[in-house]
Amino acid sequence: MKRACRILLLLxxxxxxxxxxxxxxxxxxxxxxVPPVAAAAQIKTxxxxxxxxxxxxxxxxRQLNEGIAARLGGLHSAPVLMxxxxxxxxxxxxxxxxxGDWAPLRATMLDAGRRLxxxxxxxxxxxSNTMNSTADLITREVxxxxxxxxxxxxxxVKAAGVRTVALLGTKYTxxxxxxxxxxxxxxxxxxxxxxxxxxxEINSIIFDELCANRFTDEARKRFVAIIERLVxxxxxxGVILGxxxxxxxxxxxDVSVPVFDSMAIHTEAAVEYALGAPDAR
Numbered sequence: 001m002k003r004a005c006r007i008l009l010l011l012x013x014x015x016x017x018x019x020x021x022x023x024x025x026x027x028x029x030x031x032x033x034v035p036p037v038a039a040a041a042q043i044k045t046x047x048x049x050x051x052x053x054x055x056x057x058x059x060x061x062r063q064l065n066e067g068i069a070a071r072l073g074g075l076h077s078a079p080v081l082m083x084x085x086x087x088x089x090x091x092x093x094x095x096x097x098x099x100g101d102w103a104p105l106r107a108t109m110l111d112a113g114r115r116l117x118x119x120x121x122x123x124x125x126x127x128s129n130t131m132n133s134t135a136d137l138i139t140r141e142v143x144x145x146x147x148x149x150x151x152x153x154x155x156x157v158k159a160a161g162v163r164t165v166a167l168l169g170t171k172y173t174x175x176x177x178x179x180x181x182x183x184x185x186x187x188x189x190x191x192x193x194x195x196x197x198x199x200x201e202i203n204s205i206i207f208d209e210l211c212a213n214r215f216t217d218e219a220r221k222r223f224v225a226i227i228e229r230l231v232x233x234x235x236x237x238g239v240i241l242g243x244x245x246x247x248x249x250x251x252x253x254d255v256s257v258p259v260f261d262s263m264a265i266h267t268e269a270a271v272e273y274a275l276g277a278p279d280a281r
Contacts, residue, residue, distance in 0.1 A: 043068065043079055044274040047121025047144075049112045051084035052128045053211040056244035060127045060267060067271035078274065081119045083112045087211070094130075098172065106134060113138040113146075123147060125270045129242045129262055130170045133178040150182035152269035153240055153262050157189060160258055162238040164190040166230040168223065169242030171203040179242065192234040198226050210245035220249050227255050 046064060050057030061080060068078040085108060093105040109131060116124055123145040126132050135146040157165050165183070173179050174193045183189040194202060205219045223246070230236040238258040241247045247261040 042276065044122035044276075045079045045081060045120050046270055046274050047113075047116030047119070047124040048080060048082040048127055049085065049109065049116070049124060049131070050082045050127040051087050052090060052131055053087055053245060054084060055211060055213045055248065056263060057082065057084060057127045059248065059263060060125075060244070063264060063267035064270060067267060068274070071271065071275060078271070081116050081121050083115050083119075085112060091207075094172075106137060109134040109138060110141055113142040113144065117142055117144045123270075123273060125149075125266060127263075127266075128244055129179065130173045133172075133176065147266070147269055147273060148182065149262055149266045150179050151186060152265050153242070153260055154183045154187035154189060156265050157183070157238060157240065157260055158187045160238065160260075162189075162258060164192060164235050164237050165260070166192050166194075166227060166234065166236035166239040167242050168194065168202060168227070168239060168246060170206055171199050173242050174199050174202075192230055192236055194226050194230065202226065206243055206245060210243075210249060215249050220254065223250050224254050227257075231255075231257055 048057070048060060048064075050060060061082065064078040064080055069076055090105070090108060093108060096102075097105045109126075113124055121144065124138065124142075125147050126135060126138075126149070129149055132149045135148045138144070139146045167174060167179065167183075169179070180191045180193075183191050193199065201222065205222070209216065209219055227236075227239050230239070236257060238260060239255060240260045240262060241250070242262050244263040244266075247263050250259075251261070252259045
């Protein structure tokens with residue numbers, strides 16, 4: 001009996017200490033930092049129609065992820081679905097479109113849009129200035145928002161106070177109304193383009209070199225010379241690099257007027273939209 005009492009006396013301080021700890025209010029626990037998971041959970045899934053070409057599509061993917069990481073920090077990255085079109089057969093469809101037969105190309109673009117929507121994309125960007133000519137078609141037929149690259153670019157050019165801007169891109173982008181009309185009607189911009197001969201030269205460099213991941217000093221110098229002529233003779237106050245491969249060849253350091261990198265502007269707009277901002281329209 002005496003031994004049992006001694007054991008009980010030894011245990012009493014421990015029981016008291018344990019009981020006191022259990023009764024400690026939870027509010028005294030140190031505060032824990034909470035990562036921005038709530039914000040991350042609300043990010044819209046970005047659908048990208050890529051492959052035209054894969055060179056710029058890879059850069060799109062990098063810039064989208066860097067944009068989300070810069071905004072949210074830590075290990076956050078962009079929720080991206082990309083459908084990469086096989087550019088070989090597609091190039092033939094582009095040739096047919098230039099000859100007036102748009103049906104195969106439009107079918108390919110609509111198929112890409114539907115695949116992305118079925119996969120869970122909340123909106124789509126087209127990683128090609130030229131193929132943004134099908135943006136309104138995809139929006140209408142697939143019933144999914146498509147952020148038009150010319151809307152994002154036009155908003156940025158206007159915000160910079162530039163009124164007359166040079167547009168460089170594929171021959172179709174420079175000739176057709178779809179891009180220039182967005183800039184003129186949507187943002188009041190005066191758009192100037194290279195001569196017909198210069199357009200042919202630019203188009204050849206884009207498809208024969210840039211889309212094949214070949215970037216030469218000779219091509220860079222030629223693009224710069226064309227831009228500087230448009231500045232001197234056409235009054236261009238800035239230049240839109242309206243082909244997503246061109247920013248991989250030249251940049252602000254190469255020319256005397258503000259450069260508007262359509263790919264960078266487009267990915268920035270997509271990041272903002274994915275995080276809840278309205279689009280450029």
